[in-house]
Amino acid sequence: MEMHTVVLIVGAGPAGLATAACLTQLSIPYIIVEREDGSASLWRNRAYDHLKLHLAKEFCELPHMPYPADAPTYIPKAQFVKYLDNYIEHFDTQPKYQTAVESSSYDEARMCWISLACDMTTSVVVRYMARFLIVASGENSAENILAIPGLHGFAGETIHSSRYKSGATYSCNNVLVVGSGNSGMEIAYDLASHGANTSIVIRSPVHVLGNISKIKGNIVEFEGMKKRAFDAIVFATGYKSTANTWLKNGESMLNNDGLPKKEFPNHWKGANGLYCAGLAKRGLAGIAMDAKSIANDILSNYRA
Numbered sequence: 001m002e003m004h005t006v007v008l009i010v011g012a013g014p015a016g017l018a019t020a021a022c023l024t025q026l027s028i029p030y031i032i033v034e035r036e037d038g039s040a041s042l043w044r045n046r047a048y049d050h051l052k053l054h055l056a057k058e059f060c061e062l063p064h065m066p067y068p069a070d071a072p073t074y075i076p077k078a079q080f081v082k083y084l085d086n087y088i089e090h091f092d093t094q095p096k097y098q099t100a101v102e103s104s105s106y107d108e109a110r111m112c113w114i115s116l117a118c119d120m121t122t123s124v125v126v127r128y129m130a131r132f133l134i135v136a137s138g139e140n141s142a143e144n145i146l147a148i149p150g151l152h153g154f155a156g157e158t159i160h161s162s163r164y165k166s167g168a169t170y171s172c173n174n175v176l177v178v179g180s181g182n183s184g185m186e187i188a189y190d191l192a193s194h195g196a197n198t199s200i201v202i203r204s205p206v207h208v209l210g211n212i213s214k215i216k217g218n219i220v221e222f223e224g225m226k227k228r229a230f231d232a233i234v235f236a237t238g239y240k241s242t243a244n245t246w247l248k249n250g251e252s253m254l255n256n257d258g259l260p261k262k263e264f265p266n267h268w269k270g271a272n273g274l275y276c277a278g279l280a281k282r283g284l285a286g287i288a289m290d291a292k293s294i295a296n297d298i299l300s301n302y303r304a
Helices: 014-025 041-045 077-091 182-193 283-302
Strands: 002-010 030-033 099-107 112-119 124-135 157-160 174-178 197-201 212-216 219-222 227-229 232-235 274-276
Touching (some): 002 014, 014 030, 014 283, 174 182, 182 197
Parallel strands (some): 002 124
Antiparallel strands (some): 112 124, 219 227
């Protein structure tokens, strides 16, 4: 089966949806594919219950659709998911869910991107032909868990922050949180609020617990030979991009980690009609900027 379009967008998270909306505003045809069974799966399925957007709502709007006037300053997870649902409906983006891109490569002779994607409901592989390809699969595609000696033999529970929901199940437990970003600090606070004995590992010598050197049983040994027993470890150590696993000929835009080679704000364009949205680690405001820049650039080339 073969499908032709002007633009193929890979990923129906906020970046893919924002770019689709901007293309809709410019009347540029596109198809958006998503391997999960719904949009923004990170927010729907892999975000802890009490999560709120970390910046005020005016910095977290997607293009061409503001939040309702009565929305709180810091948008809760459930309300943001509802906003995305309304966004999809308003711009009629029609993502093709459960469609996993297996490979994308540039065909010099045809001057287009050829992507093979599997319809996960039927196992049928579809061949997409597009003049422009947008990588919007996210910088949060895969969990990033540190390789620590002895981790696989840890006697307690180990989870990534994407699977953490609430501290209620950890009451009175000794829990180690690895990572001190927004997620790590919020999870540590949530654990403490639910009565867990919480410790945090941060890459800085001024903190009591330094880097982990190894794990044996339920004993975690830190640099300096300090040891403590834990019932659970939560890795708030971020994510990694998986774009390079399916994107071929992407070296003009992405490095070996699947992230942009160029610095923000000049990171979003590669060669031969290749673009990336939402990979610059600039949050929703950066996504909005990427989406507008990409759509306008495609418009100028589409009409050429």
